[in-house]
Amino acid sequence: MAYWLIKSEPDAWSWDQQVQKGAAGETWSGVRNHTAKLNLMAMKRGERAFFYHSNVGKAIVGIAEIAREAYPDPSARPGEPWVAVDVRALAPVPKPVTLDAIKAQARLKDMALLRQSRLSVQPVSDAQWNLICRIGGVAAP
DNA sequence: GCCAACGTTGGC
DNA sequence: GCCAACGTTGGC
Numbered sequence: 001m002a003y004w005l006i007k008s009e010p011d012a013w014s015w016d017q018q019v020q021k022g023a024a025g026e027t028w029s030g031v032r033n034h035t036a037k038l039n040l041m042a043m044k045r046g047e048r049a050f051f052y053h054s055n056v057g058k059a060i061v062g063i064a065e066i067a068r069e070a071y072p073d074p075s076a077r078p079g080e081p082w083v084a085v086d087v088r089a090l091a092p093v094p095k096p097v098t099l100d101a102i103k104a105q106a107r108l109k110d111m112a113l114l115r116q117s118r119l120s121v122q123p124v125s126d127a128q129w130n131l132i133c134r135i136g137g138v139a140a141p
Numbered sequence: 142g143c144c145a146a147c148g149t150t151g152g153c
Numbered sequence: 154g155c156c157a158a159c160g161t162t163g164g165c
Binding site: 007009032033054055058099117119120 | 149151
């Protein structure tokens with residue numbers, strides 16, 4: 001089981017809005033970067049992703065689940081290669097893990113969030129996932 | 142194929 | 154609002 005991190009500017013699409021969508025989930029579309037696209041394509045149904053608020057808040061605020069694997073992005077123009085997945089909110093992170101808190105952890109210094117700050121869909125290792133869950137007060141599954 | 146110009150993302 | 158990182162575009 002792989003873990004992921006997906007970014008959204010809360011002004012555009014927030015965790016609260018995601019929660020409103022409930023179990024039905026919502027299309028995660030609009031990704032226009034090839035590295036991010038490859039990550040979307042590697043996602044499997046049932047895998048988990050941190051929901052990160054970029055720009056405003058700058059924190060991991062929730063845990064989402066991949067509800068549907070990659071399919072052609074409905075917001076792409078015909079012939080473009082972009083893909084979307086469906087994502088649904090699973091649980092909030094009781095104590096949101098801020099970017100500062102992540103930077104403060106030596107064990108998290110290799111996270112893509114820090115190394116490739118512009119990548120909007122990125123993998124998270126098991127160790128990184130577990131540590132962030134612990135910092136965020138997420139109960140063990 | 143190289144590289145300068147430009148646009149976008151996202152932290153500060 | 155600025156700027157660094159980085160991807161894309163277009164002239165050559």
